[in-house]
Structure formats: structure tokens, C-alpha cells
Amino acid sequence: MPANLTPEYKNAEAAYKSATDPRDRLSGLKEMLRTIPKHKGTEHLRADIKTRIKDLTDELAASKKTGVRGGPPTVIRPEGAAQVVLIGPPNTGKSALHARLTGSHAESGPYPFATQYPLPGMLQVEDVSIQLIDEPSLSAEHPIPWIGNALQTADAAAFVVDLSRPGCVEQTVVAHQILAERRIVLSGRWPIQGSAEVDENAVPDPFTTVLPTVLIANKADLLAEIEDELQILEELAEVDYPTLATSAETGQGLDAVGPWLFGQLGIVRVYTKVPGMPPDLGRPFTVRAGQTVGDVAALVHREIAATFRYARIWGSCSFDGQQVGKDHPVRDGDVVELHT
Ligand SMILES: Nc1nc2c(ncn2[C@@H]2O[C@H](COP(=O)(O)OP(=O)(O)OP(=O)(O)O)[C@@H](O)[C@H]2O)c(=O)[nH]1
Ligand SMILES: [Mg+2]
Known part of the structure; x- marks a missing residue:
């Protein structure tokens, strides 16, 4: 049966999946439960979400009782390319x-x-x-x-x-x-x-x-x-x-x-440059094969992604400095100049 999940639910699910802090995960789950369409096709999923909410609530309560949970962290915040x-x-x-x-x-x-x-x-x-x-x-x-x-x-x-x-x-x-x-x-x-x-x-x-x-x-x-x-x-x-x-x-x-x-992993390195300046070849931004100039902009800065107009690109294009839109897929080693 089709689940007909709404964009609102999908956003909540994405937030849950990307959260590493247990409290954020709990709010993500609650939001999933709030936004999930309620019909036969989502019955199992709703039951799963409820179980997870209960487990996580219990876990958080237990760690509160014993103070800070002893020992080093068990969830490691992702860093680097993967x-x-x-x-x-x-x-x-x-x-x-x-x-x-x-x-x-x-x-x-x-x-x-x-x-x-x-x-x-x-x-x-x-x-x-x-x-x-x-x-x-x-x-x-x-x-x-x-x-x-x-x-x-x-x-x-x-x-x-x-x-x-x-x-x-x-x-x-x-x-x-x-x-x-x-x-x-x-x-x-x-x-x-x-x-x-x-x-x-x-x-x-x-x-x-x-x-x-x-x-x-x-x-x-x-x-x-x-x-x-x-x-x-x-x-x-x-x-x-x-x-x-x-x-x-x-x-x-x-x-x-x-x-x-x-x-x-399909890691793709992209180097950025400021207009009129040489590219910054020190530390690349990394995305995955298939990702685009828009994804790179989002990594550089949220503001830049929001006000993005076009990019000039050196590497994967037919000529150097070619102007491309945000949907242009980047390739490993590309140099990108973002214009807002
Ligand atoms: N001959 C040989 N011994 C190895 C190799 N890699 C690890 N060892 C030995 O195997 C034993 C176990 O290595 P660990 O690295 O502790 O293994 P682990 O998978 O981390 O094990 P636990 O975390 O303790 O479960 C140690 O005595 C290592 O020296 C290898 O490639 N060749
Ligand atoms: Mg070990």
C-alpha cells in the first residue's frame, strides 16, 4: 500500500536521521509521529516510531537519574569527507x-x-x-x-x-x-x-x-x-x-x-576561489559523485546558497571559467567561483 508521505513528514524524518544528540533525535521522532499520515499503509511505521520514542525517553530518563552517563561518548560526530x-x-x-x-x-x-x-x-x-x-x-x-x-x-x-x-x-x-x-x-x-x-x-x-x-x-x-x-x-x-x-x-x-x-564512496573534491584571486588549493570542500554546484554552495555557507546566482567553474567544463547554474554536477578537482 502506498504510504503517501508528505514533504513535512519527510523533512521530520531527515531531521531525525541527521541528528546525533539523543534529545534532538527524540524531538525528530515526535515530529515524525505528528506529521505522518494516519492510515492503514503507515500502521507499522507509526508503531515503530512510538516504540522508538518510548525507548529513547526511557534511556534519557535513566541517564538523568545516574547523572551524566558514565564513560566516553558512544556516538561520534561525523567529521571529514566520510x-x-x-x-x-x-x-x-x-x-x-x-x-x-x-x-x-x-x-x-x-x-x-x-x-x-x-x-x-x-x-x-x-x-x-x-x-x-x-x-x-x-x-x-x-x-x-x-x-x-x-x-x-x-x-x-x-x-x-x-x-x-x-x-x-x-x-x-x-x-x-x-x-x-x-x-x-x-x-x-x-x-x-x-x-x-x-x-x-x-x-x-x-x-x-x-x-x-x-x-x-x-x-x-x-x-x-x-x-x-x-x-x-x-x-x-x-x-x-x-x-x-x-x-x-x-x-x-x-x-x-x-x-x-x-x-x-564517490568523494569529490571541490576547491573554491574568490573572483580575481587564485583558487584556495589548501583544503577542498567534499561532496559525493552526482552532487552539484548548489550542494557545494550550501557547504560553503548557508547564506551563499540562499543568494546564489551562478558559478564559474574550472575543470569539468568544456572551457575554463564557464558559467554554470546550481544544478551543474561537480567533478573531483573542480575549482568553483560562487557568485551571489
Ligand atoms: N599476525 C597478525 N596479528 C595481528 C594483526 N592485526 C592484529 N593482530 C594481533 O591480533 C590481536 C588483536 O588485535 P586487536 O587490534 O586488539 O583486535 P580487535 O579486533 O580490535 O579486538 P577487540 O577490540 O579486543 O575485540 C593483537 O594481539 C594484535 O597484535 C595482523 O594483521 N597480523
Ligand atoms: Mg579493538
Whole structure:
């Protein structure tokens, strides 16, 4: 049945999805409930929203009672060109990878559950940074109540496995079950391949988070070759993600991770310039493949986006300095001069 959701509801849903503070999320949910059309087609969705409101209200009340909730934050504010979470079974080398890739001091040890809270770090790829977050392991023995929330802000996931370990398949299955319970769905499809077909009439599920996922076969130094083990994992655990082989121990494959993520996320760098001045090649603004001059303007300043008239662009156009409108898609490396 078509959901016939109104723009008002869609705005409320977008606000909820982009909010990281629990109180903002709660107001987003309440607004969703207020604006959702009430008919048979939205019955399940309304029930879901009500459950989420109740859960979040309880959670907020509990944290008030105990004062500030103890421990470091569990939701990390996105920074840089994209946020990618390192997840997976225990002891696969997520923290070791995080330390090698971002220069963090992520605690890594020959025992499981060394990581208790998310740890952010920045992975530098040329002149952009991708935020990598080291997460606690996903396992039945050590449930993490907040993990579903923590993954909501991510743009993508790196699912780290240790193929040399006998329990790898089972642990991978369990980790996926834990994610499914939290309605986190991992997908082998990345933004650069274009977004999946969306059925306009289908009832959307704002509480399911789909994360493009790369399988990182870490500890590659412990296996002569990974192909057979990988095939077994793919078949038995029913996973089908693009795969990168790495070793946090020897450094094998680590240089490929950043450029791979940059490409598959469809990160597009745009440099801005002021009329009559050379471009600012210091720090690019980043958008995603398919985004436009208008999206860049919105990143630069809300005011500029609101009063935008035209842009001059160097790079993706047929001639340098060509005048374009806000719907012109930008390409990696473009220089844009915004006129208001
Ligand atoms: N041989 C080898 N050992 C590794 C590699 N990566 C990590 N290790 C070792 O594996 C053990 C676990 O590494 P961690 O980085 O703590 O793994 P984790 O996935 O973060 O594990 P938890 O957060 O504790 O669940 C440590 O003893 C690391 O030194 C690798 O590529 N090769
Ligand atoms: Mg760890």
C-alpha cells in the first residue's frame, strides 16, 4: 500500500536521521509521529516510531537519574569527507588497523574485547581525511547495548575478519545477527555504483540503516593465500562484499585502504576561489559523485546558497571559467567561483 508521505513528514524524518544528540533525535521522532499520515499503509511505521520514542525517553530518563552517563561518548560526530566504522568479531585486528591507518593509540591486545568504546581517528587520503572509528567487537558474549545507535551516523563499514581463525564463519554469522537485531544492514553495494532503485510508493523504513561494506581480511600474514578461506566464508556466512586483504602486522595492503574508500564512496573534491584571486588549493570542500554546484554552495555557507546566482567553474567544463547554474554536477578537482 502506498504510504503517501508528505514533504513535512519527510523533512521530520531527515531531521531525525541527521541528528546525533539523543534529545534532538527524540524531538525528530515526535515530529515524525505528528506529521505522518494516519492510515492503514503507515500502521507499522507509526508503531515503530512510538516504540522508538518510548525507548529513547526511557534511556534519557535513566541517564538523568545516574547523572551524566558514565564513560566516553558512544556516538561520534561525523567529521571529514566520510565516516567509516571498523566493526567485526573480536580480536580480528580492528584496533591494530585503526592505529596503523590513523596514527591513533587504539588499544590492541592478544585478547578479545580490548576495545570498549568507539575511538575516532582520521585517515588521510591525499588532501582529504576520512574519519575511521574503531568500534568494540560484535559478539554474543559481550553485548553492546548502544552499538545500533553508534552506527547510525556512519557512511560505510569495514567489516574486519581474521580468516586464519577456525571460528571465523560462525563469528561472522553472529556479528550479522547482532546487527540485524539493531536493524543495521550491511551491503556490498557502494555509492559509486549509483544508488539502488528506490520504489517511491514503498513504505520506507527510517529505522533501518544500510551501510556499504568492505570486507577487510586482516592478518593476511598468517595465511599463505586467502582465496579458499574467503570463498568458504562467503558461502557459509552468506556475505558478498568487496574485499581487501591487509596485515596490520606487516603493513601489507594498508596503503590501498584509503584510496579504495575514497573511490568507492564517490568523494569529490571541490576547491573554491574568490573572483580575481587564485583558487584556495589548501583544503577542498567534499561532496559525493552526482552532487552539484548548489550542494557545494550550501557547504560553503548557508547564506551563499540562499543568494546564489551562478558559478564559474574550472575543470569539468568544456572551457575554463564557464558559467554554470546550481544544478551543474561537480567533478573531483573542480575549482568553483560562487557568485551571489
Ligand atoms: N599476525 C597478525 N596479528 C595481528 C594483526 N592485526 C592484529 N593482530 C594481533 O591480533 C590481536 C588483536 O588485535 P586487536 O587490534 O586488539 O583486535 P580487535 O579486533 O580490535 O579486538 P577487540 O577490540 O579486543 O575485540 C593483537 O594481539 C594484535 O597484535 C595482523 O594483521 N597480523
Ligand atoms: Mg579493538
